[in-house]
Amino acid sequence: MIDYNAILGKIKTKFDKEVVSNEVYLDMEIGNVITGRFLPFIKNLDKSVFNYFWHSYMSLAQNDEKFKKRIFRFCPNTNKKYCPVCDASVKMWKTADLKIKELSKPIRRHSNTIVNFYVLDDQKHPENNGKVKVFKYGTQIQKIINEATEGMDKEIFGSRIWRLDEQGCSFRLKIDKKAAKDDDGKEKEFATYELSKFLPASKIDDMTNEKIEQILNGCFDLEKLIDIVAVEVLEKEIKEHYLDKINVAKDSVPTTTNTKEQNKPTPSVADTVVTSKETTKTPTNNTELKIEDIKETQLDDLLKQLETNEIPF
DSSP states (O other), X not given: OOOHHHHGGGOOOSOOOOOSOGGGBOOOOTTXXXXXXXXXOTTOGGGSEEEEEEEEEEOOSOSSGGGOOEEEEEOGGGGTOOOHHHHHXXXXXXSSOHHHHHHTGGGOOEEEEEEEEEEEEESSOGGGTTOEEEEXXXXXXXXXXXXXXXXXXXXXXXXXXXXXXXXXXXXXXXXXXXXXXXXXXXXXXXXEOTTOEEOOOOOOTTOOHHHHHHHHHTOOXXXXXXXXXXXXXXXXXXXXXXXXXXXXXXXXXXXXXXXXXXXXXXXXXXXXXXXXXSOEEOOOTTOOOXXXXXXXXXXXXXXXXXXXXOOOO
């Protein structure tokens, strides 16, 4: 029998910190509604919620638009390691050349979070019902989770969102579409999850203690889903597919080099207002955001503001 009282207090629902078939992930198809429950990873409760970083940019190595490919890589910053793509993005943003600043945007770092999820009802893909899937989400879903576990709804939901018994609360994921303009000012449809919510505690039909134990033991080790390639591979790719192809003055193009700082994670920057308790910096045509001016204690808050959370697949 699962002792929920012994494990629920140890699970962190905030951001703590694929080289796998997409079949393990929930199908986030627009128009779908999926109901299920969050699952703790009982083999290592600290890894029940896993946050990771990634890069996704179009290769500039091919002139023909038909043959251009997208480069997708997990970012070493996930494990607090040096990332040459982040390094290039920061150096480009810090230049006085506005064109290079703009070109730093496509290679900046993004983030998502993954968690194990037991599917109760997948309206468009009922074959997933009764299966453990990996639920991948960004800040919109995270805000809903935070409100349920740490906000005004904490007394209603709280740690109940992790339970499979009659005291547990299901999560109803509603995936709608929303029209908005992209970075180029073009109208585009995006997925929105703002109507998703947790439901009151309820019993799952035919759920037994034995079945709960079987489900929890069948959860994915989330950290193993994130396959980060060697730094040398990332350096070669960003150079060949992006930096070498940028049509700007040669002495303005940043290069990625191995330094003593490689053991430190490198932040990614974008065209965003930066705020903290001590400073407010707004990059404009005449100012530069200087990472070295920001205190170490402010760095995490800065990075979260500068990241986007779109899912590329």
